[in-house]
Amino acid sequence: GAGVSQSPSNKVTEKGKDVELRCDPISGHTALYWYRQSLGQGLEFLIYFQGNSAPDKSGLPSDRFSAERTGGSVSTLTIQRTQQEDSAVYLCASRDPGGTDTQYFGPGTRLTVL
Amino acid sequence: AQRVTQPEKLLSVFKGAPVELKCNYSYSGSPELFWYVQYSRQRLQLLLRHISRESIKGFTADLNKGETSFHLKKPFAQEEDSAMYYCALRRGRGSTLGRLYFGRGTQLTVWP
Numbered sequence: 648g649a650g651v652s653q654s655p656s657n658k659v660t661e662k663g664k665d666v667e668l669r670c671d672p673i674s675g676h677t678a679l680y681w682y683r684q685s686l687g688q689g690l691e692f693l694i695y696f697q698g699n700s701a702p703d704k705s706g707l708p709s710d711r712f713s714a715e716r717t718g719g720s721v722s723t724l725t726i727q728r729t730q731q732e733d734s735a736v737y738l739c740a741s742r743d744p745g746g747t748d749t750q751y752f753g754p755g756t757r758l759t760v761l
Numbered sequence: 762a763q764r765v766t767q768p769e770k771l772l773s774v775f776k777g778a779p780v781e782l783k784c785n786y787s788y789s790g791s792p793e794l795f796w797y798v799q800y801s802r803q804r805l806q807l808l809l810r811h812i813s814r815e816s817i818k819g820f821t822a823d824l825n826k827g828e829t830s831f832h833l834k835k836p837f838a839q840e841e842d843s844a845m846y847y848c849a850l851r852r853g854r855g856s857t858l859g860r861l862y863f864g865r866g867t868q869l870t871v872w873p
Contacts, residue, residue, distance in 0.1 A: 650804075678859060689865035690805075690847060703860060738805065742859055750861060752805040 649673070651753035653739050659759045660729055668724045668756045672741030679722050680742070680750065681706075681714060685735040693737075696722060729760045763788040765850050767864035774838050775872050782833040782867045784822075784848030793851040794824055794831040795861070800844045808833075808846070818842070838871045845869075 652671045660666050672679050681693040692706040696716045707713070711729075716722040726733055736757050740750040764787045774780045786792060796808040809817045811824040811831060822833045831848060845868050849861040 680860060682861075682863075687865070690849075690861075690863035692860050692862070695860050706860075748859070749807055749810075750859070751807075754804045 651739055651741050651751055653737075653753040653756050655756060656754065657757045657759075659761065661761050662731060663728055665725065665727045666729055666758065668726075668737050668758070670722045670724070670739030670753060672720065672722070672739070673743075673751055674720075675744070676741035676751075677719060677744055678742035679716060680740045681722070681724050682738045682740065683735045684738055684755065688735075690738070693724070726758075729758075731760050734758055734760045763792070763850055763852060763862050765848050765862050765864040767846075767848055767867050769867045770865070771868050771870070773870045773872060776840055777837050780835050780838040780842070780869065780871070782846050782848075782869065784831045784833065784864060786829050786831065786848075786850050788829075788850060788852065790852060794822070795849040795851070796820070796822055796831075796833050797847040797849055797863075798844050799847070805847070838869075840871050840873055843869055843871045 651673055654669045677698055679696040683691045683693055694701055694714050695703040698719045699716050711727045714724045736755040738755045739753040742750050766785045768783050794811040797805050798808045799805045820833055820835045822831050824831050845866050847866045848864040851861055
């Protein structure tokens with residue numbers, strides 16, 4: 648079946664603009680995660696959704712970052728007033744609620760803030 | 762607090778040589794440990810997990826609770842093993858949160 652998809656694949660924006668990143672998880676996966684992959688920083692957790700609720704937002708770096716999930720499916724990560732340090736690859740993952748309990752990752756959105 | 766450390770940012774070996782990618786962790790409970798791999802221009806994917814005790818693509822990893830390590834090993838490296846490897850920890854089996862704590866990754870290059 649289809650894997651996790653993310654859009655856009657690349658986004659270039661100017662400092663100070665707002666951006667929205669989208670994640671479509673695998674159908675039936677109730678858990679969804681956002682991570683950020685930066686050069687030299689590895690993978691950092693941002694936020695976790697179970698259904699439409701976000702019980703763990705502890706990784707969001709500032710109040711400029713927010714995320715929502717609707718219908719237990721699509722999630723949107725919004726970054727307001729982007730800064731150059733926001734430049735990174737943003738990864739989404741959804742988790743198989745079955746026996747393997749594995750997280751499956753999307754291809755990522757590469758965000759460049761000029 | 763939990764932490765995953767991968768001490769080598771870069772690792773190079775020749776084809777056919779053994780390879781070991783190091784991973785150490787700190788966590789007071791019983792963790793689940795994983796290795797994820799990202800080949801060039803591909804998405805991050807699970808390579809193996811300690812509870813499965815399996816060999817994938819010739820790679821194995823054993824959880825050593827005494828040394829708090831989960832090193833990834835392969836006896837004979839192949840060029841197609843060149844990739845970025847991430848060690849990751851999840852707090853406890855069946856943790857309802859399930860977020861992963863990642864190391865910073867090791868870029869493995871296997872020369873012909």
